[in-house]
Structures are given as C-alpha cells and as structure tokens.
Amino acid sequence: MELPTRLDLRWQVAPPEWQEFYRHWNFVDKNVVLEKATLTLHPLDIELLVRESYPPLFDRVYNVAEDPSGGVVIIGQPGIGKTVFLWYSLIRLITLHQVILFAQDNRLYLFYEGTVHSAAIKDNPTLPVFPGDPQSRASFIWTLIDVDLRDKPPATFLIQAPCFPIQAASPNPLCYKLWSKYRLAARMSLPLWSKKELRKGLQPLYNKFRTVMAGYLPPSPDRLPPSTPAHLDAHRVLCELWKDKNKNKDTESRNGEDDDMDVSTDEGGEAKDREDDEDAESSEDDETAKSSEDDETAESSEDRTKSAPKTSTTPFDCCSVLQFAIFRTHNNAIASATYTSLSAMVRQFSEGEYLPDQVSHCIIAISPVYPPPYGIIAFSLDFKSPCIAEKVIRRIAETQNDRLVDLYQLFRSIPQSSALAGWCLEPIAFRILTSGDCRDCFLVEMAGNPTQDAPIFKATLNLSSTTALPFPIHPGDSIYYDNDILDSLKPGPLYIPNNDKNPLFDALWINSCETDTSIDYSLWVFQVSKSIVHKGSARGYVLVRKVIKGLKKSATPGKSVRVKVSYLYACPRENQAAEWKMPKGWTKSIVKVNHQGEVFCWPIPIPASLPPPS
Numbered sequence: 004m005e006l007p008t009r010l011d012l013r014w015q016v017a018p019p020e021w022q023e024f025y026r027h028w029n030f031v032d033k034n035v036v037l038e039k040a041t042l043t044l045h046p047l048d049i050e051l052l053v054r055e056s057y058p059p060l061f062d063r064v065y066n067v068a069e070d071p072s073g074g075v076v077i078i079g080q081p082g083i084g085k086t087v088f089l090w091y092s093l094i095r096l097i098t099l100h101q102v103i104l105f106a107q108d109n110r111l112y113l114f115y116e117g118t119v120h121s122a123a124i125k126d127n128p129t130l131p132v133f134p135g136d137p138q139s140r141a142s143f144i145w146t147l148i149d150v151d152l153r154d155k156p157p158a159t160f161l162i163q164a165p166c167f168p169i170q171a172a173s174p175n176p177l178c179y180k181l182w183s184k185y186r187l188a189a190r191m192s193l194p195l196w197s198k199k200e201l202r203k204g205l206q207p208l209y210n211k212f213r214t215v216m217a218g219y220l221p222p223s224p225d226r227l228p229p230s231t232p233a234h235l236d237a238h239r240v241l242c243e244l245w246k247d248k249n250k251n252k253d254t255e256s257r258n259g260e261d262d263d264m265d266v267s268t269d270e271g272g273e274a275k276d277r278e279d280d281e282d283a284e285s286s287e288d289d290e291t292a293k294s295s296e297d298d299e300t301a302e303s304s305e306d307r308t309k310s311a312p313k314t315s316t317t318p319f320d321c322c323s324v325l326q327f328a329i330f331r332t333h334n335n336a337i338a339s340a341t342y343t344s345l346s347a348m349v350r351q352f353s354e355g356e357y358l359p360d361q362v363s364h365c366i367i368a369i370s371p372v373y374p375p376p377y378g379i380i381a382f383s384l385d386f387k388s389p390c391i392a393e394k395v396i397r398r399i400a401e402t403q404n405d406r407l408v409d410l411y412q413l414f415r416s417i418p419q420s421s422a423l424a425g426w427c428l429e430p431i432a433f434r435i436l437t438s439g440d441c442r443d444c445f446l447v448e449m450a451g452n453p454t455q456d457a458p459i460f461k462a463t464l465n466l467s468s469t470t471a472l473p474f475p476i477h478p479g480d481s482i483y484y485d486n487d488i489l490d491s492l493k494p495g496p497l498y499i500p501n502n503d504k505n506p507l508f509d510a511l512w513i514n515s516c517e518t519d520t521s522i523d524y525s526l527w528v529f530q531v532s533k534s535i536v537h538k539g540s541a542r543g544y545v546l547v548r549k550v551i552k553g554l555k556k557s558a559t560p561g562k563s564v565r566v567k568v569s570y571l572y573a574c575p576r577e578n579q580a581a582e583w584k585m586p587k588g589w590t591k592s593i594v595k596v597n598h599q600g601e602v603f604c605w606p607i608p609i610p611a612s613l614p615p616p617s
Contacts (some may be wrong), residue, residue: 010113010120013128017112017119020046025097025119033098040203042094052204054084056194057091064092064169067189071143074168074188076179078356078382080369083193085171089147092169096145104130104146106161113144124150124158132165143167156182174369174382175357190380192371333391336365340395342406346413349384349420356382366391385422392426400430407431408610415533425533429509432531432573432607436497436512437481445471449572449583449602457587460572460602463580472603476527476571478512489546490553494524507543507586511550521563524554528600530583531573531607541588547598568600576606 016022023046036042037058042051064075079085089105093114096103103114106124113120115131122128130144146166148157154177162168162182172178183190196204348363358364368387371380386392400407407427414424435441447469451460463469478497485501492498494515510529515522528547551566558564572583581604593599 010115010131011129013126014113014120014122017121021112021119021121025114025117028094028097029100029117031098033095036094036098042091044090044094049090051087051090052200053091054087054193054196054200057084057088060088060191060193061092061095063189063191068143068145068167071164071167072186074162074183074186075170076183076188076190077169077171078174078179078190078192078371078380079171080358080364081173083195085193086149088193089149089169089171092145093147102131102144104144104161104166106146106148106150106157108150124161127158127160130160130165145169147171154178156180162186174352176355177357192369192380192382195368195370333365337391337394337398340366340398342399342403342410345395345399345410349414349417349423352382352384353417353419366395382419383422384420386426396426396430399427400434404434407434411609421533428533428573428575428607429531431609432529432605433481433497433499433510435607435610436476436478439477441474441477443608444474444605446474446571446603446605447581448472449581449604451585451602453599454590456590457585458589459582459584460570461580461582462604464576464578464604464606474605475514475525476512481510486546489549491557492550492553493557507541508547513550513554517562521565522558524564524566526550526554526566526568526600528568528570529573530571533575533578541586543586544588544592544598548592548596551596551598568598570600570602571605572602573605573607576608578606581606 024044027045040053042053043049044051060077067073067075077085077088093103093105097114101114105112105114109124111122111124111128113122113130143165144167146161146168148161148168148170150157154175156162156178157168157170160166162170168182168186168188170179170183179188182188348358348367352358352369358367358369366387368385369382370385372383373380386395396407399410407430411424411427411431414420414427435444447462447464449460449462451458479495480497482496482498483501484492484498492511492513494513496512498511498513499509507530508528509531512527512529514525514527516525517523526547528543547568551568554566555564570583572581574581583602583604589599
C-alpha cells in the first residue's frame with residue numbers, strides 16, 4: 004500500500020489489526036456507540052467499560068474544538084479512566100470520519116484517508132496539512148495524547164497546528180501548564196467511580212482471581228497458598244470477599260440483584276444483621292433497608308463517601324487489591340501519614356494542583372467540581388475511602404494528638420481540602436465527649452414533622468435566638484465495636500463502629516436509670532458532620548432497633564423496661580444552621596420496637612487543643 008503524497012517516509016503502514024479496527028468502526032453508525040455500555044475493540048483484544056460520564060464529556064470536548072486554536076487537558080489520578088476515555092473518543096471520532104492522531108506510549112497512529120499509519124514520536128514525522136478555512140474542524144487533526152510524561156510536556160509538534168491536542172494527564176501542571184496556557188486549553192476531568200461502575204469494571208478481573216485461587220477455597224487457615232507475601236495478601240483478600248459474599252447473599256437474592264462481586268463496605272452485612280425472630284418485622288426491615296437505595300442519587304458527596312468501597316473510589320486501587328499489592332502499599336502510605344506530610348500535601352495542591360508523591364495518590368482522591376454551567380473546573384480533595392480516612396486520622400489522633408485540631412483548622416481553611424476536615428471533626432468530638440469536661444457544651448432542639456417517612460429536622464444555631472438545653476451526655480471512655488455485638492451493648496462507654504461507619508450514625512451512647520421495679524435506658528445516636536445539611540441511610544434504623552432489642556433482653560427479669568431514643572447531630576459551632584434529613588423508613592417497623600426519638604443538635608466547640616486520650 005502506497006503512502007499518501009502528503010506523508011513523509013517516516014510514516015509506516017500500521018499492523019493489520021489496526022487496519023481492521025479502523026475499517027470496522029469507520030462503517031459503524033455514530034449513534035450505535037452512544038447506546039453501548041461496553042465496547043470490544045476487535046481485533047486489538049481490548050474491552051472498554053463506557054462510564055456514564057464519557058458521552059457528556061466527549062460532547063464538551065467536541066464543542067471546545069469549535070475554536071481549533073484551543074485544546075483540552077483531561078486531568079485525573081491514575082486509574083480514573085483517562086486512557087479509556089481517549090480510546091472511547093477515538094472510536095467516536097472514527098465514526099464521525101475525522102482525521103485523528105493517537106499518541107500512545109512512544110508511538111503515533113495516524114487515522115487518515117482509510118488507512119492507519121504509524122511512526123515513532125521521537126522521529127518527529129511530518130503531519131498532513133489541510134487547505135481551506137483554518138477555523139473549521141476540517142482544518143486540523145484531532146490529537147489524542149496518552150503518554151507517560153512524568154514532569155515534561157508533550158512533544159512540541161503534538162501541540163502545534165495542525166494538531167488540536169487532547170491530553171490525558173495526571174494532576175501535575177508540569178505536564179501541561181505551558182502549552183495549555185498559550186493555547187487557552189479547557190481543563191476537564193472525570194468524576195470518581197460509582198459503586199455500580201466498580202462492580203462492572205472489576206467483575207472480569209474478579210472471575211480470573213477466583214480461578215487462580217480456586218485451589219484454596221473455601222478459605223481457611225488449613226488451605227493456605229504458598230507462603231510468599233503476594234500469595235498471602237491474595238488469600239487474605241479472597242477471605243474478605245468470600246465472607247462479604249456469603250454475608251450478602253440472602254440480601255442480594257431478596258433484592259433481585261445479580262450474584263456478582265461486591266467490593267463494598269459492611270453495608271450489606273449491616274442490612275443482613277437484622278433480627279429474624281419476628282417475621283413480620285423482618286420483612287419490614289428489608290423494606291426499610293431497600294428504601295435507602297431510592298435516594299442514592301440525591302446523596303451529598305459526604306454521604307456517598309460513607310458508603311464507598313473499602314479500598315478506593317477508583318478501580319486502579321481495587322484492581323491492585325486483586326493483584327495482591329494494595330494492602331502493603333496502602334498500609335505503608337498510612338503509616339507514613341503525619342501532620343507534617345498531610346499539611347504539606349494540601350498546601351502544595353492548593354498552590355499548584357499537584358500531589359507531591361505516590362504516597363499521596365494512595366490515600367487521597369481528587370474529584371472535579373464544575374461550577375454551573377460548566378465554568379472553570381476546580382478540584383476537591385478527600386480520602387480515597389472511609390476505611391483509609393479513619394486509619395489515617397486515627398493514627399494522627401494516637402501519635403500526634405496535639406496536632407489534630409491544627410490539622411482540622413488547616414483543612415477547613417483551604418477550599419480544596421474542606422472535605423478532609425470532616426474526617427478530623429469526628430475524633431475531635433469524641434475526644435471532647437470522653438474527656439469528662441463538657442462544661443462548654445449544650446444542645447439545641449431540632450424541629451421537624453415526625454409523621455413523615457423521611458422527615459427533615461432543622462435548627463438555627465444563633466445563640467441570641469436559640470434556647471440552649473443542658474448537655475446530658477457523659478461517657479466514661481470509648482470502645483470500638485463490631486456490628487455482631489450490637490445486641491449486647493452496656494451503658495457507659497461511647498461505642499464507635501470498628502469498621503466503616505453506618506451512614507446514619509457514627510457512634511452510640513447508652514445511659515440507664517434503674518429502680519427496684521423498672522429500668523430506663525437512654526440511647527443516644529450520634530452523627531458528626533461539618534456540613535450544614537446531612538442525610539443518612541435507612542439501614543441505620545435496623546441497627547438501632549437491634550440495640551433496643553438487646554437492651555430489653557438484657558434487663559433483669561420482672562422489671563419493666565423503657566428505652567428512649569435520641570438523635571444527636573454534631574456540627575462545628577461556627578455553622579449558622581443545621582439540617583438533618585432522615586432517610587426513608589422513619590415511620591416503618593415501629594410497632595414492636597420503635598426507633599423514633601427526639602432530635603438535637605450539638606454545636607461542637609472546637610478547642611485550641613485536645614485533652615489526652617482516655
């Protein structure tokens with residue numbers, strides 16, 4: 004096959020599989036691609052999961068190209084889906100019969116006049132030049148750049164006319180700052196992966212993982228693989244997944260879900276923990292837990308992080324779990340987290356949108372914030388999962404207790420890191436509670452309509468117009484617990500979930516008053532949040548009822564037992580208002596065991612320093 008006259012001899016005809024790929028998609032209707040959830044790139048042996056964010060992002064990129072003098076930078080952490088988006092864009096552009104230059108690794112692939120041509124980037128090959136209107140899309144080459152540049156910009160000829168550059172880049176301005184500035188490139192990004200997308204994306208890898216480890220199932224101490232760190236890590240992962248699947252199996256089948264992998268929190272286990280001794284109420288519990296699914300799309304970002312996968316909200320880390328390495332990597336990153344390293348990381352990102360090292364990428368997730376309607380993109384920082392957040396902040400609280408308030412104030416003062424501040428608030432609140440010194444604390448009653456199935460409770464925190472109520476909570480110390488002991492909790496300590504928090508509450512405290520004939524329990528359900536508005540999950544009602552049942556069963560026989568439930572929303576005192584939207588299910592399953600109660604707000608006084616841990 005002869006080369007077109009406008010290409011020099013540094014271009015070679017690409018291998019046959021590239022030609023077949025080009026011919027196939029060149030004759031596919033452009034609307035067919037929009038309907039696909041996955042795309043198989045035959046014969047390149049590549050399968051793409053089309054994320055929900057890809058079509059609208061492509062439309063935005065295509066619209067930006069109305070001005071060929073510009074360009075686009077797709078910014079995101081490793082594994083967020085930048086490379087796959089470029090492949091998706093390649094297919095979309097082929098179906099639109101555009102001229103495309105695909106820069107992948109060290110090679111170029113030019114889709115031009117029905118043939119794919121290839122050249123090495125270092126050879127700096129001459130590109131075709133198009134006559135006609137320089138402001139039209141027919142006058143430039145769509146240039147998709149997916150090259151590991153580390154701290155260097157792309158080759159000069161890729162970012163100059165006739166190229167319209169679309170670069171996938173990690174959050175390191177050195178890779179794109181210079182060219183994107185003089186070409187006024189649009190900066191875009193991809194959202195974090197949803198739980199649904201993670202399940203779809205990880206299913207093939209999970210199946211392969213199960214096949215490799217099949218000789219060690221069911222997992223047990225007597226069926227260990229070879230004693231190498233990688234195999235032992237893999238066995239530990241398999242045990243966790245095996246346990247989670249068995250725990251969730253009944254719930255999934257009742258809810259009509261596919262029996263596929265679930266790299267999730269104990270959320271399904273919490274729903275399964277409901278009592279089975281009262282069939283009617285048990286079915287209502289199922290309905291209560293299921294009702295929370297209907298509100299997932301309306302949850303705030305802070306609520307979603309509390310039900311995110313344990314490992315991460317990007318598949319890069321979840322895939323690494325199944326490839327045996329992530330536990331050691333994350334544990335090393337968590338072990339190295341200090342006030343100094345975290346504060347330096349946040350300051351550096353706020354100044355240049357750059358995370359300093361791979362350790363930061365292990366524990367921090369970067370997500371885009373688009374001011375409407377598609378204004379200049381900004382980024383927010385959060386921990387990659389609740390599990391990582393709690394381990395990091397717990398480590399700071401245990402090893403650098405005197406810096407926890409400083410870290411909270413720093414996170415709160417930098418707009419990009421405000422979400423990180425929320426994770427610091429919880430241990431600050433709990434440390435105040437268990438210190439024995441709550442003289443500066445008070446409650447504010449939150450008003451709402453308790454007859455609604457998802458009531459909203461509100462309070463203003465202006466002390467000049469708000470009645471301050473006495474603070475009746477005085478736990479002795481704090482205890483981390485697992486959900487399997489919820490029906491055996493005793494009065495006194497502040498109970499904090501040992502694993503990922505339930506989206507309805509972050510802690511429990513029980514007080515009691517006993518006479519010769521009766522015993523009265525006060526059950527306090529805590530939610531700690533820096534946000535003015537907070538929502539939760541209906542699965543929490545199931546767990547609250549489990550605690551109530553346990554208290555009634557543990558009482559001395561012959562005594563009358565009453566359990567009064569109170570809900571406490573804790574937020575920073577500087578907030579002017581508080582709003583707690585209870586999830587659906589507030590009015591469900593309350594005939595025999597009533598989880599309803601009064602709702603209060605605790606405006607937390609952030610001290611200059613914390614008392615030592617109890």
